[in-house]
Amino acid sequence: MPARIVAIATHVPETILSNAELADLYPEWPADKILDKTGIAERHIAGPDETALDLGVAAAEKLFERDGIERSDVDFLIFCTQAPDYVLPTSACIMQDRLQLGTGVGALDINLGCSGFVYGLSLAAGLIAGGMASTVLLVTADTYSKYINAGDKSVRTLFGDGAAATLIKRNVPGDTGSIGPFEFGTDGSGAHQLIVEGGGFRTPRSKETAEEVVDKSGNVRSRDNLYMNGGAVLNFTLKRVPEVVARLTEKAGLPIEAFDSVILHQANKFMLDSLQKKLGLDDDRVPRRYADIGNTVSSTIPFVLEEMAEQSRFPPGRHMLVGFGVGLSWAAGSISF
Structure with missing residues (x-):
């Protein structure tokens, strides 16, 4: 593009x-x-x-x-x-x-x-x-x-x-960077796996939604709070991310080896370790940035990209970006500098 x-x-x-x-x-x-x-x-x-x-x-x-x-x-x-x-x-x-x-x-x-x-x-x-x-x-x-x-x-x-x-x-003549192509995916049947149920018009906040409960692991929350089924989200991710990566490489006409890095949504160490193993990628091709900021949701990938820049200039190369999570929703795209 x-x-x-x-x-x-x-x-x-x-x-x-x-x-x-x-x-x-x-x-x-x-x-x-x-x-x-x-x-x-x-x-x-x-x-x-x-x-x-x-x-x-x-x-x-x-x-x-x-x-x-x-x-x-x-x-x-x-x-x-x-x-x-x-x-x-x-x-x-x-x-x-x-x-x-x-x-x-x-x-x-x-x-x-x-x-x-x-x-x-x-x-x-x-x-x-x-x-x-x-x-x-x-x-x-x-x-x-x-x-x-x-x-x-x-x-x-x-x-x-x-x-x-x-x-x-x-881009203007002489510019070498690019954005795209992209691949997307959605599975709304899993919406309840990562959700804040209370507060919208489907489930307005009330005394009932504010009532706190304790789950079997000792976590306390109400329907007004964020809920995540970690196991279900992990299973969804390990299934969908390799699929969307394969679709993107096919659309781009490039093998995954042609990408200098694969920048995944920075969910947490366990998630990225599991995905990296599933995708068969070496450590040096999966940059990470979560130790000092945690999972910042929609901003995790740009945090990684900013850290890759040297004196505000991005090093030349082609990179794959992969986001996944709440929705359930996932997407992959290619960029180059």
Whole structure:
């Protein structure tokens, strides 16, 4: 496709939740056990009055300031989040104003989680390929911590809050980067495996949804909190990710060996270890970044990409991006620098 990623900036909130703090709450899970199981040493947590929109704005401001991006160049804004400020209007409209972007820009929210960056990147590339935009700002941000019950160690040890801002531009003669092709997948029959049930119009919040229960593993949660069936999500991932990787390599006309790296959604160490083994990939081709930030949902892949950049410049190469999770939803895409 005639587009490329030109810059990425990330942001995390100041408050840190360490494994030592979690171990104090869950005595049966010492800090070293949490690290060994998840690969995560600490995660950043948004403050009570700090929203995903705030984190996304901070990431975008960093991108503008650090990389000298002109706000007037942006003609479309995509905000991917599952933690909007309001039911309506869309957070992207508010973000346009806070970032002081022109009123001639398009702006929309997409509600996707772990596959959200790959989906958002495909939408940005499609807008550019269709001549509807030339410079797209894709912002991903989530604050899953606000959905998590403090007594639910099954998810509290995994998720951290964070945001990323990615600038996608139309190629001009001489540019070598590319975006695409893509492959997607959806299985809504598994929606209940990773869900916040209470709070929407299907199941409005009430005294009943706020009632806490304790599961057989000792995790405390209500229907207003995040629930994840870890075993079911793992099984779904190990089935669908190899399938979508095979479809993408076929569409791209390239073997998996042609990709310098395969950047997977950074769910946790156990998940990535299992996928890496399933895909038959060496360690040096599966970059990771979760130890100091946790699973930041839609922003995990851009966190890895930003870390790969040297002095804000991406090294030449072709990379596969694979997102998977809540929905159930999955996607894979190819990019090159």
